[in-house]
Amino acid sequence: MCGMARAATTADAFNAVAEPRRRQILDALATRERPVNDLVRLLGVAQPQVSKHLRVLREVGAVEVREEGRQRLYRLNGRALKPIHDWVSGFERSWTERFDQLDVVLEELKGQQEQEGDGGGDR
Amino acid sequence: MVAVTGSRNATVTLPNDEQILITREFDAPRHLVYKAWTTPELVKRWWSGHRGEMKVAEIDLRVGGRWRYVMVANGGFEVAFHGEYREIVPNQRIVNTEVYELPGAADAEGALNTVTFTEVDGRTTLTLLVQVPTRELRDEILSSGMEVGMQEQLELLEQLAISLR
Numbered sequence: 001m002c003g004m005a006r007a008a009t010t011a012d013a014f015n016a017v018a019e020p021r022r023r024q025i026l027d028a029l030a031t032r033e034r035p036v037n038d039l040v041r042l043l044g045v046a047q048p049q050v051s052k053h054l055r056v057l058r059e060v061g062a063v064e065v066r067e068e069g070r071q072r073l074y075r076l077n078g079r080a081l082k083p084i085h086d087w088v089s090g091f092e093r094s095w096t097e098r099f100d101q102l103d104v105v106l107e108e109l110k111g112q113q114e115q116e117g118d119g120g121g122d123r
Numbered sequence: 124m125v126a127v128t129g130s131r132n133a134t135v136t137l138p139n140d141e142q143i144l145i146t147r148e149f150d151a152p153r154h155l156v157y158k159a160w161t162t163p164e165l166v167k168r169w170w171s172g173h174r175g176e177m178k179v180a181e182i183d184l185r186v187g188g189r190w191r192y193v194m195v196a197n198g199g200f201e202v203a204f205h206g207e208y209r210e211i212v213p214n215q216r217i218v219n220t221e222v223y224e225l226p227g228a229a230d231a232e233g234a235l236n237t238v239t240f241t242e243v244d245g246r247t248t249l250t251l252l253v254q255v256p257t258r259e260l261r262d263e264i265l266s267s268g269m270e271v272g273m274q275e276q277l278e279l280l281e282q283l284a285i286s287l288r
Contacts, residue, residue, distance in 0.1 A: 018136050088135050091265050095133035097172030099147045105159045105168050106151040113155070
């Protein structure tokens with residue numbers, strides 16, 4: 001049960017960073033800390049939307065914020081992202097392995113097809 | 124030496140709480156990818172990856188037909204899955220159910236898988252959408268990969284250690 005609860009939390013985080021706009025934000029923050037205005041300009045999206053995405057990212061710990069003068073600066077928290085990466089990487093790797101093997105089978109099928117001069121069709 | 128292949132990674136995303144989407148591009152026309160996906164003797168050669176040997180690959184490729192795959196994992200234990208075909212569009216799309224077999228237990232709730240094959244310039248993009256009834260099952264499926272993945276990392280580490288001796 002404990003394990004399940006932890007996985008569910010990671011799933012929340014994974015979903016948060018799986019959203020394309022939020023990935024763009026993370027990419028923009030990967031190079032440096034930025035204020036919201038920067039992100040609004042880079043993404044070409046209205047500020048309320050950017051703020052909404054930032055809020056989701058902060059909730060899962062992917063992004064941190066600090067005040068500097070009148071600005072709020074956002075930065076990436078790479079440490080929070082690592083468990084998310086680890087969580088699916090095993091699953092991803094198992095499919096990558098399968099597909100690597102499938103590549104080998106396909107190369108063979110392509111060779112056979114050329115020999116037979118079979119340009120298409122099912123089997 | 125530890126072999127590091129220049130493999131193209133499968134991409135995994137979670138479109139929503141009850142879905143897993145796996146995507147991969149292949150350097151082959153789609154009728155061949157479809158053939159490798161649906162022919163038992165070919166499935167036997169790739170489905171288990173490096174995790175074991177395929178013992179059974181049964182495919183009754185018609186709507187309502189059943190499929191069953193059994194792998195003997197490297198640890199010696201058997202892992203079995205089965206399901207039923209719901210929709211088949213040759214070379215384009217397959218929809219099937221998938222249940223993980225628990226010995227001595229009735230079928231648990233399973234997944235509904237949709238595989239699509241799209242060809243552009245002789246290359247095929249394969250997508251596999253796994254739809255599950257609950258988020259808990261989705262997370263279980265994803266986490267099960269993590270355990271095996273960790274086991275593999277340990278094996279790689281062991282190989283590396285041996286090569287450095």
